[in-house]
Amino acid sequence: MSTPSRYWREIPQRYRLEANKCNRCELTFFPPRLLCPECKNRKLEKSKLTEKGKVITYTIIRVPPAQFSDQAPYAVGIIELEDGVRLTGQIVDCAFEDIKIGMKVKLEFRKLFEEGHAGILCYGYKFVPHGE
């Protein structure tokens, strides 16, 4: 179980997909890094991930971690965003049989889990089908 302080530290990434990039190597880092692992550049520029992408692969979780037990079964996918960054996240608002490799998805802001009946509500991104 995460604590409010850990959740709070991850807010810039969880809410706003804040990343950073090395302009020398043209690499994007998510979560953001202090220095580029390739060229040791410390002058990394703030950036934001794109909100659309496609499903690379996915699985159905039937035996989830405790805080997700209310949600099981649910789909978790690896999504490649339009800027090339790959993220792991739940794929929701879509029947399991309709999820396809290569399917276009977009990010939506959702409640990720609740800390029991009395703890904090944890929000962040999930993926939903994006037909267009």
Next chain:
Amino acid sequence: MEGIIGYGAYIPRNRIKVEEIAKVWGTDAPSYKRGLMLEEKSVPSPDQDTITMSVEASKNALKRAKIDPADIGAVYIGSESHPYAVKPSGTVVAEALGATPEAHTADFEFACKAGTESMFVALNLVKAGVIKFGMGVGADTSQGAPGDALEYSAAAGAAAFIFGRDKIVAKIVDTYAYMTDTPDFWRREYQYYPQHGGRFTGEPAYFKHVTGAARGIMQNNDMKPEDFDYVIFHQPNGKFPLRVGKMLGFKKEQIEPGWLVNKLGNTYSGSSPLGLAATLDIAKPGDMVLIVSYGSGAGSDAFIFKVTDHIEEVRNLAPLTRDLLDKNKNYLEYGEYAKFRRKIRKAD
């Protein structure tokens, strides 16, 4: 000149039909459909609430406003279903947009009127010159007790409006508020479902305040129903907004573009704001629009907007409200709906 510079809507994809609810409680679906003028309603997914829908509607409003979210000086969320009893919804929404830390935020509550309240305050702070941009959101995931008449209509949705001074899509002409203490609908602390005064919610509550606000703002501006191209009233069911429109002398054609309730249900704080968003989706430059909300307890806020040329440039930068309503729907059975709305819960 001040007014709306961006607007956005969000409607969850799930729906439940009146027949599906009537089947469980052994009631007569055709008479409910006729009586409420309602066919189906939206239902949030278990991971959606006032905060998540407010974020999505606000992001759509930002796409149209095309401003730096850091310049938003106020983020106001109106809802009767704020997820926390203590802790603001507005902080999460402002953080998700990137409007923090230099912003004022508050959660408004006034039954179904909370959405227009947040708009009223954000807009008037912009008018007063206190802030450059202000955002007002109306959002709800409302609940009716199982088997209660409200269960057929209580729905979910959100609409967000960003106000500013330049690149306005709808100029504010005037605002007006009409309010008395009328106990037609309430929910006490620790109660899960609201109580209502049955027929008492009609004449002395909805009709008195909506007509009071509509007549007041028209009188102050020396305007008549025929001076407006469109009018939006709060939509607790299909019948009330049509009947109040007729009482005031408006025609069905003025009401229909913003009348979403037959396929959407009552989205409470989101109701008249979503109607305004749907109306802006089809409005032409120069159109005059009147919106009158209603919140039990009881009161109405009224706004007159004049649509500008800029509307054509921003309209298609975010999803249209009718598309959110009509496309990509997922119909639920009552059991799934009861789980989604936590009317039944899994053992710990």
